[in-house]
Amino acid sequence: MKNKFTLTILVVILGAVLMTGCGGNSALSNASSWPGLTEADGVVYTANAYTVEAVRGGERLWFYPNDPEEKARELFFANPVIDSGLVYAGSYSNRVHVLDAETGSLEGKITLPDDKHKLIAPVVVTDALVLIPSSDSTLYAYRKGEYGQPIxxxxxxxxxxxxxxxxxxxxxxxxLDKKIHTINLADGKLIRSVGTDGAIMDGFTASGGRLYFSTFGRKVEILDPATGEIKTLLNAESEFWAAPLVIGEALIAVDLQGTIYARSLDGAELWTRTKAFGESARVIARPVALPNDRILMISAAGDMKIYDLEGRSEDERSINATVQTAPVSDGDTIVVALVGGDALLKAYTPDLKEDWVYVGTVDAKTEATRTAAAESSAAGSTSGAPEAIGTAEGK
Structure with missing residues (x-):
């Protein structure tokens, strides 16, 4: 039964990840492909189907690619990464597009050997290197600004x-074969590989020199970087997709069935909320830290809950749309990426009142057609110019 449940969850989620938005002409149907989401300096960057976009306060700043004559379209789903004025966006063609964060213009591309493989995870940017994890089972390291060959x-x-x-x-x-690999950053040499009892679906949470992670083996565990030793911190009722959150001296984890676990960093129970989102709920997105030691969690059905560190429920709201990406917050605004629903992005105040809504861009060709239609309509109308395509203010 356990293996069947695990396989079912993976198949359902894989279907969402790999869906290409066959509806074509609708930004909302394209949003059904699990958007990537990142926030930096008040700007939200999203990767969704055929576009990467920058949005501030519900208004689009730019989208990429923006050439309606471009015929080779790539799919973008990995969270964009922002570093030193650049946006790194990985595609389903095993390629990283490096964009200017201010304008969205293309600065360069890193093309990996096999375009049949995909970049599902975001890149990692260090002081000198860009690390690229690929579905071709290889980790690549490039020098910043040098996109020809990996070092x-x-x-x-x-x-x-x-x-x-x-x-x-x-x-x-x-x-995905339930292994953790330790690699020297300078030269890429493999130091060690250790197995876990379940796949790690959401990476690590680093805190205090230790690496915390959750697994499909129903555990939250700690990796000691010095020795490679793994210690179990928590045994759960269900599998985990979402990585845990470390906030202060507490660890917060939520399993696939929506049970929330709060533990001290040595594993002592602080509190538990069993199936907090209901009997049939599923949770994929990791918890998000908010100001004043508050924690946001969201189910795959779009039910948001905020707790304090004592486990008291403070606010809740339902979006009525599928959510598979962890929300982002700049402290003043919480932004959620939707799969389906009536928008690509919705933003909320810290007490979960709606702030703004962003519908989204389909692709450059569709956007050019829409813009031309809007301009034509405006030219023949006495009521003034229409709202900008793709944006709408919340009420």
């Missing part, structure tokens, strides 16, 4: 679906 590449044992973590000159990468 090293390390073949691992299975696909990489999560971003690696860099700690003290060492890279920690997980593969």
């Amino acid at each position: 090293w590449k390390t073949a691992l044992t299975n696909e990489l679906w999560q971003a690696p973590t860099v700690l003290d000159g060492t890279v920690y990468a997980v593969t």
Whole structure:
């Protein structure tokens, strides 16, 4: 029964990940492909189907690619990564597009060998390197600004679906065959590989020199980077997709069935909320830390809940749309990426009142057609110009 449940969950989620938005002309149907989401300096960057976009306060700043004559379209789903004025966006063609964060213009591309493989996880940018985890089972390292050839590449044992973590000159990468690989950052040499009793679906949470992770083996565990030793912190009722959150001296984890676990960093129970989202709920997105020691959690059905560190429920709201991406917050605004529903992005205040809504861009060709239609309509109307395509303010 356990293996059947696990397989069913993976098949359902894989279907969502790989869906290409066959509806074509609708931004909302394209949003059904699990958007990537990142926030930096008040700007939200999203990767969804055929576009990468930058949005501030519900208004689009730019989208990429924006050439309606471009015929070679790539799919983008990995969370964009922002570093030193650049946006790194990985595609389903095993390629990283490097964009100017201010304008969205293309600065360069990193093309990996086999375009039949995909970049599902975001890249990791260090002081000098760009690390790229690929579904071709290889971790690549490129020097910043030098996109021709990698300075090293390390073949691992299975696909990489999560971003690696860099700690003290060492890279920690997980593969789908339930293994953690320790790699030297300088030269890519494999130091060790250790097995876990379940796949790690959401990478690591680094805190206090230790790496915390959750598994499909129904555990939250700690990796000691110095020795490679793994210690179990929590045994759960269900499998985990979402990585745990460490906030202060507490660890917060939520399993696939929506049970929330709060533990001290040595494993002592603080509190538990069993199936907090209802009997049939599923939770994929990791918990999000908010100001004043508050924690946001969201179910795959779009039910949001905020708790304090004592386990008291503070606010809740239902979006009525599928959510598979962890929300982002700049402290003043919480932004959620939707799969389906009536928008791509919805933003909320810290007490979960609606702030703004962003519908989204389908692709450059569709956007050009819409813009031309809007301009034509405006030219023949006496009521003034219409609202900008793709944006709408919340009420």
